[in-house]
Amino acid sequence: MSLQDWVFALHLVAAATLVGGLVMSWIFVVALRTVEEPDLTLNLSRVAMVATGAIVVGLPSVIGLGIWLAILRPQLRPWHGWAIAAIVLWAIAAAAVSRSFIEYAKSTRKARELMASRQFGPSSELRALNRTSTGLLFRAVASAAIVLIVVDMIYKPGA
Amino acid sequence: MLAAIRPAGQDLPVLLHIVGATLAFGGLLASVSAIAFARGQVRLLRLGYFSLLLVVLPGWALMWLAGEWIYHKQGWNGLPGQLKHETWLQIGFVVGDYLGLLFLLTLLIGGIGIFRLRSGKGGTGLLNATMVGAVVIALGYVVAVWAMTGKPGQPSAAAAPVSGAQAGTPAATVNVVATEFKFTLSRQQVPNGRVLFTVVNRGKIAHDFSIGGRTTPLITPGKRAELTVTLAAGRFFYLCTVPGHANAGMKGMLTVK
Numbered sequence: 001m002s003l004q005d006w007v008f009a010l011h012l013v014a015a016a017t018l019v020g021g022l023v024m025s026w027i028f029v030v031a032l033r034t035v036e037e038p039d040l041t042l043n044l045s046r047v048a049m050v051a052t053g054a055i056v057v058g059l060p061s062v063i064g065l066g067i068w069l070a071i072l073r074p075q076l077r078p079w080h081g082w083a084i085a086a087i088v089l090w091a092i093a094a095a096a097v098s099r100s101f102i103e104y105a106k107s108t109r110k111a112r113e114l115m116a117s118r119q120f121g122p123s124s125e126l127r128a129l130n131r132t133s134t135g136l137l138f139r140a141v142a143s144a145a146i147v148l149i150v151v152d153m154i155y156k157p158g159a
Numbered sequence: 160m161l162a163a164i165r166p167a168g169q170d171l172p173v174l175l176h177i178v179g180a181t182l183a184f185g186g187l188l189a190s191v192s193a194i195a196f197a198r199g200q201v202r203l204l205r206l207g208y209f210s211l212l213l214v215v216l217p218g219w220a221l222m223w224l225a226g227e228w229i230y231h232k233q234g235w236n237g238l239p240g241q242l243k244h245e246t247w248l249q250i251g252f253v254v255g256d257y258l259g260l261l262f263l264l265t266l267l268i269g270g271i272g273i274f275r276l277r278s279g280k281g282g283t284g285l286l287n288a289t290m291v292g293a294v295v296i297a298l299g300y301v302v303a304v305w306a307m308t309g310k311p312g313q314p315s316a317a318a319a320p321v322s323g324a325q326a327g328t329p330a331a332t333v334n335v336v337a338t339e340f341k342f343t344l345s346r347q348q349v350p351n352g353r354v355l356f357t358v359v360n361r362g363k364i365a366h367d368f369s370i371g372g373r374t375t376p377l378i379t380p381g382k383r384a385e386l387t388v389t390l391a392a393g394r395f396f397y398l399c400t401v402p403g404h405a406n407a408g409m410k411g412m413l414t415v416k
Contacts, residue, residue, distance in 0.1 A: 009309035016304050023185020050192040154174045
């Protein structure tokens with residue numbers, strides 16, 4: 001395998017990590033919507049950290065390796081229309097996913113506060129935070145952007 | 160796979176294959192994490208199992224079906240034996256088929272675990288076994304992504320530009336022009352003995368040229384490669400081994416007298 005092949009393989013592994021992390025985060029976002037107990041909220045957020053980690057590692061790796069690949073391969077160029085579209089969509093996804101993390105961090109903070117004040121029972125306030133529509137909206141925007149990147153990468157309009 | 164430019168008509172199966180694979184991978188990671196962090200919490204154990212059942216299973220099925228679609232669309236089933244047994248393709252089949260069976264077994268064990276959990280007879284141990292199975296499958300998945308994209312065993316674009324060159328004068332020289340997606344050969348018939356193929360890529364994407372069990376390295380646009388092959392009298396199938404290219408038209412038959 002040449003350097004190009006390795007960069008390509010790692011680019012795809014990074015993409016799989018990112019999209020896999022996103023799929024995983026959706027599973028926890030959906031599961032969190034019915035949760036109102038602080039201990040379960042904290043446990044779910046602990047598990048969701050794996051998804052967050054995958055997204056945090058995947059996002060910069062995929063763009064870095066993708067640009068490197070476009071420089072290495074003569075038939076691909078970072079200034080081609082489809083490549084620029086992918087970079088713009090990546091920026092939108094990165095911004096939306098960061099904003100979504102901030103929203104969901106609020107419920108984790110609240111759960112910690114409740115646990116600290118020894119309120120272990122169901123909390124309507126916590127349930128409302130777990131069902132945050134802003135967080136859900138930003139997560140949906142990030143996911144839509146990532147899906148569009150995958151479609152753009154496969155169909156390569158104009159290439 | 161993503162960074163490649165493919166013949167028309169293969170994009171949809173590739174998209175579905177990738178969507179299925181990433182759904183399966185995300186579900187596997189979710190399942191492993193939920194069971195690992197459950198610490199006996201039933202809802203998390205259930206979440207781990209249902210991630211496998213409701214996310215990984217449909218994702219795996221989509222990946223597998225779209226993979227078969229790509230296999231037939233790219234014409235792998237119509238290629239000579241040694242070409243359709245590429246290492247990277249075999250790795251894909253091992254992961255898709257054998258780990259698929261392991262996945263079904265994992266799902267069954269997890270299902271029994273969930274049933275026992277519901278009826279208050281334990282089940283945590285079975286769900287931990289499910290988690291171990293999911294970890295093995297997730298690791299296999301990473302190997303498959305590497306194999307599908309890096310394609311170990313295939314000639315590399317960055318490899319040496321000339322292969323098969325031997326001393327002595329060839330019995331014939333054939334100039335081959337590769338474009339998307341066809342080969343144009345300067346002659347369709349050659350005398351038996353050593354034949355020199357001079358392959359020029361006038362297309363926009365990389366191609367190779369394979370005949371008589373020998374293959375040039377991947378030739379990037381505008382570049383050339385030479386391949387010397389000793390051919391006995393008969394008919395020889397030639398093709399581009401880049402997935403999908405032969406099926407799109409980059410193949411033919413050379414007669415050796």
